[in-house]
Amino acid sequence: MRPIAKVLYLWIVYCLSYAEMDQRRFVAEIDIETKMNNLENELTALKALVGHTYIRWGRTICQPVNGTELLYSGYMVGDKWDQSGGGSNNLCIPEVPTWGQYVDGYNGGAEIRGTEIESDATVSNLLFGKAVDNHDVPCAVCRSNRASHVMIPGRTTCYPGWTEEYRGYVVASKPTWASNSDYICLDSMMEFVAHGAGNDNEHVVRPAEVRCGSIPCPP
Template sequence: MLRYGKINTIMLSTKLLLLFVTSACLGTNIFEDVGQANLEAVRIRLEEEKAKRLLLQNDVEVLMIQVEELKRKCGQKDNTASGTTYVRWGRTDCSGNGTELVYKGYMAGSEYTQTGSGTNHLCLPEYPTWAKYKDGNSGPDYRGHVYGAEYEIGLHDEYIPFSSPVLDNNAPCAICRTIRSTSIMIPGRTNCYPGWTAEYSGYLVSSYYSQAAPSEYVCLDGDPEFIAGGGGNQNGHVLYLVDVICGTLLCPPYVNGRELACVVCSK
Protein backbone atom coordinates (compact mmCIF):
# COMPACT_ATOMS: atom_id res chain seq x y z
CA MET A 1 0.00 0.00 0.00
CA LEU A 2 1.41 3.43 -1.06
CA ARG A 3 2.17 6.02 1.61
CA TYR A 4 0.63 9.50 1.44
CA GLY A 5 3.98 11.20 0.65
CA LYS A 6 4.68 8.89 -2.23
CA ILE A 7 1.22 9.55 -3.67
CA ASN A 8 1.94 13.32 -3.69
CA THR A 9 5.26 12.75 -5.40
CA ILE A 10 3.62 10.62 -8.11
CA MET A 11 0.92 13.31 -8.64
CA LEU A 12 3.52 16.08 -8.98
CA SER A 13 5.52 14.03 -11.45
CA THR A 14 2.37 13.33 -13.44
CA LYS A 15 1.56 17.08 -13.60
CA LEU A 16 5.05 17.89 -14.80
CA LEU A 17 4.81 15.18 -17.45
CA LEU A 18 1.51 16.63 -18.63
CA LEU A 19 3.11 20.08 -18.89
CA PHE A 20 5.97 18.74 -20.98
CA VAL A 21 3.57 16.86 -23.28
CA THR A 22 1.31 19.91 -23.64
CA SER A 23 4.30 22.14 -24.36
CA ALA A 24 5.54 19.72 -27.02
CA CYS A 25 2.12 19.53 -28.66
CA LEU A 26 1.72 23.32 -28.74
CA GLY A 27 5.28 23.94 -29.84
CA THR A 28 5.88 26.36 -26.94
CA ASN A 29 7.87 26.41 -23.73
CA ILE A 30 5.32 26.74 -20.97
CA PHE A 31 8.02 27.22 -18.32
CA GLU A 32 9.54 30.08 -20.31
CA ASP A 33 6.10 31.67 -20.67
CA VAL A 34 5.57 31.41 -16.95
CA GLY A 35 8.93 33.08 -16.32
CA GLN A 36 8.11 35.88 -18.74
CA ALA A 37 4.75 36.38 -17.09
CA ASN A 38 6.46 36.69 -13.72
CA LEU A 39 8.96 39.20 -15.14
CA GLU A 40 6.13 41.27 -16.57
CA ALA A 41 4.39 41.27 -13.22
CA VAL A 42 7.61 42.40 -11.55
CA ARG A 43 8.05 45.16 -14.14
CA ILE A 44 4.51 46.39 -13.58
CA ARG A 45 5.09 46.36 -9.82
CA LEU A 46 8.30 48.36 -10.22
CA GLU A 47 6.52 50.92 -12.37
CA GLU A 48 3.82 51.25 -9.74
CA GLU A 49 6.43 51.74 -7.00
CA LYS A 50 8.22 54.32 -9.13
CA ALA A 51 4.97 56.22 -9.62
CA LYS A 52 4.34 56.13 -5.87
CA ARG A 53 7.84 57.48 -5.18
CA LEU A 54 7.27 60.32 -7.65
CA LEU A 55 4.02 61.19 -5.91
CA LEU A 56 5.75 61.13 -2.53
CA GLN A 57 8.56 63.30 -3.87
CA ASN A 58 6.04 65.82 -5.19
CA ASP A 59 4.26 65.80 -1.83
CA VAL A 60 7.57 66.46 -0.03
CA GLU A 61 8.40 69.34 -2.38
CA VAL A 62 4.97 70.88 -1.81
CA LEU A 63 5.40 70.53 1.95
CA MET A 64 8.85 72.16 1.81
CA ILE A 65 7.40 75.11 -0.10
CA GLN A 66 4.65 75.44 2.50
CA VAL A 67 7.21 75.30 5.33
CA GLU A 68 9.28 78.08 3.74
CA GLU A 69 6.16 80.19 3.29
CA LEU A 70 5.25 79.70 6.96
CA LYS A 71 8.79 80.67 7.97
CA ARG A 72 8.52 83.83 5.89
CA LYS A 73 5.17 84.75 7.45
CA CYS A 74 6.46 84.01 10.94
CA GLY A 75 9.47 86.23 10.25
CA GLN A 76 7.19 89.05 9.17
CA LYS A 77 5.09 88.58 12.29
CA ASP A 78 8.20 88.68 14.48
CA ASN A 79 9.28 91.91 12.78
CA THR A 80 5.93 93.56 13.38
CA ALA A 81 5.82 92.32 16.99
CA SER A 82 9.33 93.51 17.87
CA GLY A 83 11.16 96.79 17.26
CA THR A 84 12.10 99.89 19.20
CA THR A 85 11.33 103.61 19.29
CA TYR A 86 13.46 106.74 19.13
CA VAL A 87 12.87 110.50 19.02
CA ARG A 88 13.61 112.45 15.88
CA TRP A 89 14.32 115.91 17.27
CA GLY A 90 13.50 118.84 14.98
CA ARG A 91 11.22 116.93 12.57
CA THR A 92 7.58 115.87 12.36
CA ASP A 93 8.12 112.78 10.20
CA CYS A 94 9.94 109.44 10.26
CA SER A 95 11.81 108.77 7.04
CA GLY A 96 13.91 105.75 8.07
CA ASN A 97 13.60 102.47 6.18
CA GLY A 98 11.07 100.20 7.92
CA THR A 99 9.99 103.04 10.22
CA GLU A 100 6.57 104.41 11.15
CA LEU A 101 5.39 107.57 12.91
CA VAL A 102 3.96 106.97 16.39
CA TYR A 103 3.13 110.64 17.00
CA LYS A 104 4.49 114.11 16.36
CA GLY A 105 4.52 117.12 18.62
CA TYR A 106 6.53 119.81 20.37
CA MET A 107 10.03 119.64 21.77
CA ALA A 108 9.97 120.92 25.37
CA GLY A 109 11.89 121.12 28.65
CA SER A 110 12.79 123.34 31.59
CA GLU A 111 13.28 127.12 31.32
CA TYR A 112 16.90 128.13 30.80
CA THR A 113 17.18 130.39 33.90
CA GLN A 114 15.61 127.92 36.35
CA THR A 115 17.74 125.49 38.34
CA GLY A 116 14.99 122.99 39.00
CA SER A 117 12.53 120.92 36.96
CA GLY A 118 13.88 118.24 34.64
CA THR A 119 17.11 118.11 32.66
CA ASN A 120 15.78 115.87 29.90
CA HIS A 121 14.06 116.98 26.71
CA LEU A 122 10.42 116.01 26.16
CA CYS A 123 8.47 115.32 23.00
CA LEU A 124 5.00 116.54 23.94
CA PRO A 125 2.18 115.22 21.71
CA GLU A 126 0.44 117.57 19.31
CA TYR A 127 -2.97 117.00 20.94
CA PRO A 128 -2.82 116.38 24.71
CA THR A 129 -5.48 114.69 26.83
CA TRP A 130 -5.99 115.55 30.51
CA ALA A 131 -6.63 113.68 33.74
CA LYS A 132 -7.86 115.57 36.85
CA TYR A 133 -6.62 119.16 36.85
CA LYS A 134 -7.01 122.69 38.21
CA ASP A 135 -5.92 125.58 36.02
CA GLY A 136 -3.74 128.36 37.44
CA ASN A 137 -1.67 128.56 40.62
CA SER A 138 -3.69 129.14 43.80
CA GLY A 139 -0.77 129.09 46.24
CA PRO A 140 2.99 128.60 46.49
CA ASP A 141 4.40 127.42 43.18
CA TYR A 142 5.64 124.00 44.24
CA ARG A 143 5.55 122.60 40.74
CA GLY A 144 7.90 121.73 37.94
CA HIS A 145 7.66 123.84 34.78
CA VAL A 146 7.84 122.85 31.13
CA TYR A 147 8.44 125.21 28.18
CA GLY A 148 8.55 124.83 24.45
CA ALA A 149 11.99 124.50 22.87
CA GLU A 150 13.45 127.33 20.81
CA TYR A 151 16.42 127.26 18.46
CA GLU A 152 19.19 129.59 19.62
CA ILE A 153 21.39 128.71 16.65
CA GLY A 154 22.69 131.59 14.56
CA LEU A 155 22.89 134.08 17.42
CA HIS A 156 25.59 136.79 16.95
CA ASP A 157 26.25 135.68 13.36
CA GLU A 158 27.69 132.34 14.42
CA TYR A 159 28.07 129.50 11.91
CA ILE A 160 24.77 127.94 10.81
CA PRO A 161 25.10 124.43 9.38
CA PHE A 162 21.50 124.29 8.15
CA SER A 163 20.13 125.23 4.74
CA SER A 164 18.04 128.09 6.20
CA PRO A 165 18.12 130.23 9.39
CA VAL A 166 16.50 128.70 12.45
CA LEU A 167 17.08 131.36 15.12
CA ASP A 168 14.14 131.89 17.54
CA ASN A 169 11.92 129.32 15.81
CA ASN A 170 10.28 126.64 17.93
CA ALA A 171 11.36 123.03 17.51
CA PRO A 172 9.04 120.10 16.71
CA CYS A 173 9.72 116.41 17.32
CA ALA A 174 8.50 112.98 16.26
CA ILE A 175 8.39 109.63 18.01
CA CYS A 176 9.38 106.97 15.49
CA ARG A 177 9.14 103.19 15.65
CA THR A 178 11.50 100.97 13.68
CA ILE A 179 11.17 97.23 13.02
CA ARG A 180 14.76 96.80 14.23
CA SER A 181 15.17 95.93 17.89
CA THR A 182 17.83 98.42 19.06
CA SER A 183 18.54 102.10 18.44
CA ILE A 184 21.43 104.30 19.57
CA MET A 185 22.53 107.90 19.14
CA ILE A 186 26.21 108.23 18.22
CA PRO A 187 27.73 111.68 18.88
CA GLY A 188 30.66 112.74 16.74
CA ARG A 189 29.64 110.62 13.74
CA THR A 190 27.79 111.35 10.50
CA ASN A 191 27.27 107.70 9.59
CA CYS A 192 26.66 104.40 11.35
CA TYR A 193 29.11 101.62 11.98
CA PRO A 194 28.92 98.51 9.73
CA GLY A 195 25.85 96.38 10.34
CA TRP A 196 23.73 99.32 11.56
CA THR A 197 21.04 101.27 9.69
CA ALA A 198 20.99 105.09 9.76
CA GLU A 199 17.64 106.54 10.89
CA TYR A 200 18.68 110.20 10.66
CA SER A 201 21.73 112.40 11.18
CA GLY A 202 22.30 115.98 12.29
CA TYR A 203 24.03 118.01 14.99
CA LEU A 204 24.40 117.62 18.72
CA VAL A 205 22.47 120.26 20.75
CA SER A 206 22.07 121.10 24.44
CA SER A 207 21.57 124.11 26.69
CA TYR A 208 24.14 126.94 26.80
CA TYR A 209 27.19 125.92 28.86
CA SER A 210 26.81 128.66 31.52
CA GLN A 211 23.03 128.61 31.91
CA ALA A 212 21.44 127.76 35.23
CA ALA A 213 19.41 124.92 33.76
CA PRO A 214 21.50 122.14 32.21
CA SER A 215 20.02 119.70 29.72
CA GLU A 216 20.96 116.42 28.13
CA TYR A 217 22.60 116.17 24.73
CA VAL A 218 20.35 115.12 21.86
CA CYS A 219 20.70 114.76 18.10
CA LEU A 220 18.89 117.53 16.21
CA ASP A 221 17.99 116.60 12.64
CA GLY A 222 20.28 118.10 10.00
CA ASP A 223 17.27 119.55 8.17
CA PRO A 224 15.15 120.94 11.02
CA GLU A 225 11.54 122.06 10.69
CA PHE A 226 9.77 124.86 12.55
CA ILE A 227 6.47 125.11 14.38
CA ALA A 228 4.22 127.64 12.67
CA GLY A 229 3.78 130.89 14.60
CA GLY A 230 6.63 130.23 17.01
CA GLY A 231 9.32 132.70 15.95
CA GLY A 232 8.88 135.29 18.70
CA ASN A 233 12.19 135.01 20.63
CA GLN A 234 10.46 133.90 23.83
CA ASN A 235 13.40 131.75 24.89
CA GLY A 236 12.05 129.24 27.43
CA HIS A 237 13.76 125.90 26.74
CA VAL A 238 16.61 126.87 24.41
CA LEU A 239 18.83 124.80 22.12
CA TYR A 240 22.45 125.48 21.16
CA LEU A 241 24.98 123.66 19.03
CA VAL A 242 27.71 121.80 20.91
CA ASP A 243 31.41 122.55 20.30
CA VAL A 244 34.44 120.43 21.10
CA ILE A 245 36.74 121.76 23.86
CA CYS A 246 40.21 120.23 23.81
CA GLY A 247 42.15 119.43 26.95
CA THR A 248 40.69 116.46 28.74
CA LEU A 249 39.20 115.53 25.36
CA LEU A 250 41.92 114.28 23.04
CA CYS A 251 42.68 116.52 20.04
CA PRO A 252 43.29 115.15 17.47
CA PRO A 253 41.22 113.23 16.53
CA TYR A 254 38.80 115.90 17.82
CA VAL A 255 39.18 119.57 16.84
CA ASN A 256 38.80 122.46 19.27
CA GLY A 257 35.74 124.65 18.62
CA ARG A 258 34.27 122.38 15.95
CA GLU A 259 30.55 121.57 15.99
CA LEU A 260 29.78 117.94 16.80
CA ALA A 261 27.67 115.97 14.35
CA CYS A 262 25.53 112.99 15.36
CA VAL A 263 23.64 110.07 13.88
CA VAL A 264 20.84 107.81 15.14
CA CYS A 265 21.32 104.17 14.15
CA SER A 266 19.27 101.00 14.52
CA LYS A 267 19.90 97.26 14.28
Protein backbone atom coordinates in the same frame (compact mmCIF):
# COMPACT_ATOMS: atom_id res chain seq x y z
CA MET B 1 2.12 29.12 -18.99
CA ARG B 2 3.20 29.30 -15.37
CA PRO B 3 6.56 31.06 -15.95
CA ILE B 4 4.90 33.71 -18.10
CA ALA B 5 2.25 34.39 -15.44
CA LYS B 6 4.91 34.72 -12.79
CA VAL B 7 6.94 37.22 -14.80
CA LEU B 8 3.82 39.24 -15.61
CA TYR B 9 2.84 39.27 -11.95
CA LEU B 10 6.24 40.57 -10.87
CA TRP B 11 6.23 43.24 -13.58
CA ILE B 12 2.82 44.58 -12.47
CA VAL B 13 3.82 44.68 -8.80
CA TYR B 14 7.06 46.51 -9.61
CA CYS B 15 5.25 49.14 -11.65
CA LEU B 16 2.66 49.72 -8.97
CA SER B 17 5.31 50.05 -6.28
CA TYR B 18 7.32 52.55 -8.37
CA ALA B 19 4.22 54.65 -8.98
CA GLU B 20 3.51 54.68 -5.25
CA MET B 21 7.06 55.90 -4.55
CA ASP B 22 6.62 58.75 -7.06
CA GLN B 23 3.34 59.72 -5.42
CA ARG B 24 4.94 59.80 -1.96
CA ARG B 25 7.83 61.89 -3.27
CA PHE B 26 5.35 64.31 -4.85
CA VAL B 27 3.40 64.62 -1.58
CA ALA B 28 6.66 65.15 0.36
CA GLU B 29 7.73 67.92 -2.04
CA ILE B 30 4.38 69.66 -1.60
CA ASP B 31 4.72 69.35 2.18
CA ILE B 32 8.26 70.85 2.11
CA GLU B 33 7.11 73.72 -0.10
CA THR B 34 4.18 74.43 2.25
CA LYS B 35 6.49 74.45 5.24
CA MET B 36 8.91 76.79 3.46
CA ASN B 37 6.08 79.18 2.62
CA ASN B 38 4.93 79.09 6.23
CA LEU B 39 8.46 79.82 7.46
CA GLU B 40 8.79 82.74 5.04
CA ASN B 41 5.48 84.16 6.26
CA GLU B 42 6.57 83.79 9.88
CA LEU B 43 9.91 85.48 9.10
CA THR B 44 8.11 88.38 7.42
CA ALA B 45 5.86 88.76 10.45
CA LEU B 46 8.85 88.70 12.81
CA LYS B 47 10.67 91.33 10.74
CA ALA B 48 7.62 93.57 11.10
CA LEU B 49 7.95 93.29 14.89
CA VAL B 50 11.70 94.03 14.96
CA GLY B 51 12.62 97.69 15.12
CA HIS B 52 13.65 100.60 17.23
CA THR B 53 12.25 104.04 17.94
CA TYR B 54 14.13 107.31 18.15
CA ILE B 55 13.30 111.01 18.25
CA ARG B 56 14.20 113.23 15.35
CA TRP B 57 14.65 116.59 17.03
CA GLY B 58 13.83 119.64 14.93
CA ARG B 59 11.70 117.86 12.30
CA THR B 60 8.09 116.78 11.88
CA ILE B 61 8.82 113.91 9.47
CA CYS B 62 10.99 110.76 9.35
CA GLN B 63 13.20 109.40 6.57
CA PRO B 64 10.87 107.22 4.42
CA VAL B 65 13.72 106.07 2.16
CA ASN B 66 15.21 104.06 5.02
CA GLY B 67 12.04 102.09 5.72
CA THR B 68 11.30 104.36 8.67
CA GLU B 69 7.77 105.29 9.68
CA LEU B 70 6.38 108.24 11.63
CA LEU B 71 4.67 107.36 14.91
CA TYR B 72 3.76 110.94 15.76
CA SER B 73 5.04 114.51 15.54
CA GLY B 74 4.88 117.15 18.21
CA TYR B 75 6.80 119.64 20.29
CA MET B 76 10.13 119.49 22.06
CA VAL B 77 9.62 120.42 25.72
CA GLY B 78 11.59 120.63 28.96
CA ASP B 79 12.13 122.62 32.15
CA LYS B 80 12.41 126.43 32.26
CA TRP B 81 15.95 127.62 31.64
CA ASP B 82 16.32 129.65 34.88
CA GLN B 83 14.73 127.18 37.31
CA SER B 84 16.64 124.53 39.23
CA GLY B 85 14.89 121.26 39.94
CA GLY B 86 12.34 119.68 37.66
CA GLY B 87 13.31 117.35 34.82
CA SER B 88 16.64 117.57 33.04
CA ASN B 89 15.70 115.54 29.96
CA ASN B 90 13.90 116.65 26.82
CA LEU B 91 10.52 115.23 25.86
CA CYS B 92 8.65 115.04 22.58
CA ILE B 93 4.96 115.53 23.36
CA PRO B 94 2.28 114.80 20.72
CA GLU B 95 0.80 117.66 18.77
CA VAL B 96 -2.68 116.50 19.79
CA PRO B 97 -2.60 115.16 23.40
CA THR B 98 -5.33 113.26 25.21
CA TRP B 99 -5.82 114.37 28.80
CA GLY B 100 -6.31 112.28 31.90
CA GLN B 101 -7.60 113.76 35.14
CA TYR B 102 -6.29 117.26 35.88
CA VAL B 103 -6.92 120.34 38.00
CA ASP B 104 -6.85 123.79 36.39
CA GLY B 105 -4.25 126.21 37.66
CA TYR B 106 -0.77 125.75 39.07
CA ASN B 107 -0.53 123.15 41.84
CA GLY B 108 3.19 123.18 42.64
CA GLY B 109 4.11 120.34 40.28
CA ALA B 110 6.95 119.90 37.80
CA GLU B 111 6.66 122.15 34.79
CA ILE B 112 6.88 121.37 31.09
CA ARG B 113 7.74 124.27 28.79
CA GLY B 114 8.06 124.60 25.03
CA THR B 115 11.59 124.71 23.63
CA GLU B 116 13.23 127.43 21.61
CA ILE B 117 16.75 127.61 20.25
CA GLU B 118 19.09 130.52 20.79
CA SER B 119 21.95 131.10 18.38
CA ASP B 120 23.90 134.05 17.07
CA ALA B 121 23.23 134.92 13.44
CA THR B 122 26.71 133.90 12.28
CA VAL B 123 26.54 130.51 14.02
CA SER B 124 22.93 129.98 13.00
CA ASN B 125 23.58 130.55 9.30
CA LEU B 126 26.70 128.39 9.35
CA LEU B 127 25.10 125.40 11.09
CA PHE B 128 21.53 125.49 9.83
CA GLY B 129 21.74 127.66 6.71
CA LYS B 130 19.18 130.14 8.06
CA ALA B 131 18.27 132.24 11.07
CA VAL B 132 16.96 130.01 13.86
CA ASP B 133 17.25 132.30 16.88
CA ASN B 134 14.20 132.19 19.18
CA HIS B 135 12.34 129.72 16.96
CA ASP B 136 10.40 126.94 18.70
CA VAL B 137 11.55 123.38 18.04
CA PRO B 138 9.30 120.56 16.76
CA CYS B 139 10.07 116.85 16.97
CA ALA B 140 9.09 113.54 15.41
CA VAL B 141 9.06 110.06 16.95
CA CYS B 142 10.20 107.58 14.31
CA ARG B 143 10.28 103.78 14.11
CA SER B 144 13.03 102.11 12.12
CA ASN B 145 12.97 98.48 10.97
CA ARG B 146 16.53 98.08 12.24
CA ALA B 147 17.08 96.53 15.64
CA SER B 148 19.22 99.23 17.28
CA HIS B 149 20.23 102.86 17.02
CA VAL B 150 22.88 105.16 18.41
CA MET B 151 23.66 108.87 18.30
CA ILE B 152 27.32 109.41 17.42
CA PRO B 153 28.53 112.85 18.55
CA GLY B 154 31.54 114.31 16.81
CA ARG B 155 31.00 112.61 13.42
CA THR B 156 29.25 113.52 10.17
CA THR B 157 29.05 109.95 8.85
CA CYS B 158 28.10 106.56 10.28
CA TYR B 159 30.57 103.75 10.82
CA PRO B 160 30.52 100.86 8.30
CA GLY B 161 27.50 98.61 8.68
CA TRP B 162 25.24 101.37 10.03
CA THR B 163 22.56 103.37 8.22
CA GLU B 164 22.18 107.12 8.66
CA GLU B 165 18.74 108.28 9.82
CA TYR B 166 19.55 111.97 10.09
CA ARG B 167 22.40 114.32 10.92
CA GLY B 168 22.62 117.56 12.87
CA TYR B 169 24.35 119.42 15.68
CA VAL B 170 24.53 118.76 19.40
CA VAL B 171 22.53 121.21 21.50
CA ALA B 172 21.86 121.56 25.24
CA SER B 173 21.31 124.24 27.87
CA LYS B 174 23.95 126.88 28.54
CA PRO B 175 26.30 125.97 31.44
CA THR B 176 25.58 129.20 33.32
CA TRP B 177 21.83 128.54 33.41
CA ALA B 178 20.13 127.01 36.45
CA SER B 179 18.29 124.33 34.47
CA ASN B 180 20.14 121.45 32.84
CA SER B 181 19.27 119.72 29.58
CA ASP B 182 20.55 116.50 28.08
CA TYR B 183 22.58 116.61 24.88
CA ILE B 184 20.56 115.89 21.76
CA CYS B 185 21.15 115.92 18.00
CA LEU B 186 19.17 118.80 16.46
CA ASP B 187 18.53 118.21 12.76
CA SER B 188 20.66 120.45 10.52
CA MET B 189 17.62 120.81 8.23
CA MET B 190 15.41 121.82 11.13
CA GLU B 191 11.86 123.02 10.75
CA PHE B 192 10.09 125.52 13.00
CA VAL B 193 6.88 125.36 14.97
CA ALA B 194 4.33 127.56 13.20
CA HIS B 195 4.00 131.00 14.84
CA GLY B 196 6.77 130.04 17.26
CA ALA B 197 9.32 132.78 16.63
CA GLY B 198 8.65 134.79 19.80
CA ASN B 199 11.35 135.17 22.45
CA ASP B 200 9.46 133.35 25.21
CA ASN B 201 12.58 132.26 27.13
CA GLU B 202 11.07 129.06 28.52
CA HIS B 203 13.00 125.85 27.79
CA VAL B 204 16.02 127.03 25.83
CA VAL B 205 18.84 125.16 24.09
CA ARG B 206 22.00 126.37 22.36
CA PRO B 207 24.55 124.68 20.09
CA ALA B 208 27.22 122.86 22.10
CA GLU B 209 30.87 123.88 21.89
CA VAL B 210 33.89 121.61 22.40
CA ARG B 211 36.55 122.86 24.83
CA CYS B 212 40.09 121.62 24.34
CA GLY B 213 41.80 120.21 27.41
CA SER B 214 40.87 116.79 28.70
CA ILE B 215 39.42 116.22 25.23
CA PRO B 216 42.34 115.95 22.78
CA CYS B 217 41.71 118.46 20.01
CA PRO B 218 42.64 117.44 16.45
CA PRO B 219 45.30 119.43 14.60
